[in-house]
Amino acid sequence: MDAPGLVYLCCSYICPCFQSRSKDTEDAVLVKESNSVKSSPSTELSSVSGKIPASPLRVPPSPGRFSMSPKLDRIGSVHLTMRQVARATQNFSPSLKLGEGGFGTVYKAQLQDGQTVAIKRASRENSDALRSEFRSEIELLAKIEHRNLVKLLGYVDKGIERLIITEYVPNGTLREHLDGVHGSCLDFSQRLEISIDIAHGLTYLHSYAEKQIIHRDVKSSNILLTDRMRAKVADFGFARVGDNESGKTHVLTKVKGTVGYLDPEYMRTFKLTPKSDVYSFGVLLVEILTGRRPVESRRSPEEKVTIRWAFGKFNNGEAMHLVDPQMKEAVDKKIFKKMLNLSFECAAPTRADRPDMKSVGERLWAIRMKYLQLGRGE
Structure with missing residues (x-):
């Protein structure tokens, strides 16, 4: 499919759901x-x-x-x-x-x-x-x-x-764990901790590196897990140096990323900001919670685009229907809905409506504290 077609497809699927990187030796x-x-x-x-x-x-x-x-x-x-x-x-x-x-x-x-x-x-x-x-x-x-x-x-x-x-990060990718490739399924506590780790990594790139860095390819297969299930963001081949001055954008001649995670405003305007990573993180957070890939081509039309399907379920009061069925534990409804709500804010089609990654990390941390107070939902 050509680029305009992909842009139209992604935007038409997603937007209706919301309002608002020496010497020449061998060494x-x-x-x-x-x-x-x-x-x-x-x-x-x-x-x-x-x-x-x-x-x-x-x-x-x-x-x-x-x-x-x-x-x-x-x-x-x-x-x-x-x-x-x-x-x-x-x-x-x-x-x-x-x-x-x-x-x-x-x-x-x-x-x-x-x-x-x-x-x-x-x-x-x-x-x-x-x-x-x-x-x-x-x-x-x-x-x-x-x-x-x-x-x-x-x-x-x-x-x-x-x-x-x-x-070498020994425990494979987040996507593999969501697919059950490594045996046991990720429990809710692990998913929450992984989400916080990813948010911290992106916050560093956006706000704490001396030059702002925009990853441009945040997705589950680019998240690696250690033997202690700590998350590390990988693959900086598409990354670009941004601008620490608030509000600055980069106008690019090529849109790079992965279909399903791509910021619709970036695709439409070719203007890149850290909020494009925020959008991808929002899609990834829904993926972490539901276990579904951003685009599930074999599902019915209404379930094909996961973010749209999830948003519809959430609005219809069916948030708990979105819990990944591989999680056998009881998940606290309020905690789950808070994470879903945050994911939808991150994946808003207009960048002005998205929080920055530092705020996302802080909110996830607050959710974690509440979760611990509830005894991990038990």
Whole structure:
């Protein structure tokens, strides 16, 4: 389907529901820390004009000066050649593949010192075309550090090979957990904590980094989970540096993101602000609560677009019909409705009607405190 058609389709489905990212060597630089980027397909639309420990409310400031020409070797202590990369990935064995997306394929890799990392390898046939995306991700990841954001460890840019090396996050993607791929289902407490973690990561990008960063591809398959079920936002290939001055927008010639999560105002006007991430987060929050993907093509027309279906149910007093049936526990009605209401505010079709991510994080924190007072709904 061409871009105008996709824009029309997404807007027509969603809008009626509401009112109102060195030197030329083979070396990659890694720091001595470990813990992956799991890639998943994104869409580029060419435009024609125990329980989980508590999450801190405070988001730490940016750790260092932001430069658009980062020198990654200032943080490095381990150097890899392409031969070493091939050995670490067993020559990019399919058995070590973690995921695949528009940029390329992500592999689990074990270094000689025993450190496990994730290596994202750009598609060789699209190497030149993906250079901008590669540079964008490197430049941005090199300058951010937050526990809810995947950490850059190194990179390789040699000939037709472009590799991004990040910490390995062992527990797969949020979408996999919502699908039950890893066995047990996420309970409500875990979903709430994951939502708060994502909000903290985005708040850091929007408000605490020295240069504002807009992710542009917030979705469940770009949220990685640690072995303690902490969430980390991954895949910064579409990210853009924003403007810390309130009200500023970027006019872009291409709309990038994933259908179902794309801000309808961004698609219509090609103007990008942090509120585009807020919209995507709203859609993601509904996904977390219901377990449904943003677009469920096999369902009936009235249930095909999850945000529209959920909004209708909520307005008809059927909010509890939206609870993911995989959650066997009793979910407190007031808590669930507060989260749904917040998700709809975030996914308002007009950016002026959406809260900023800092406010979203604060409200989720308040919901969490109320939830704990209720004894986790028991």
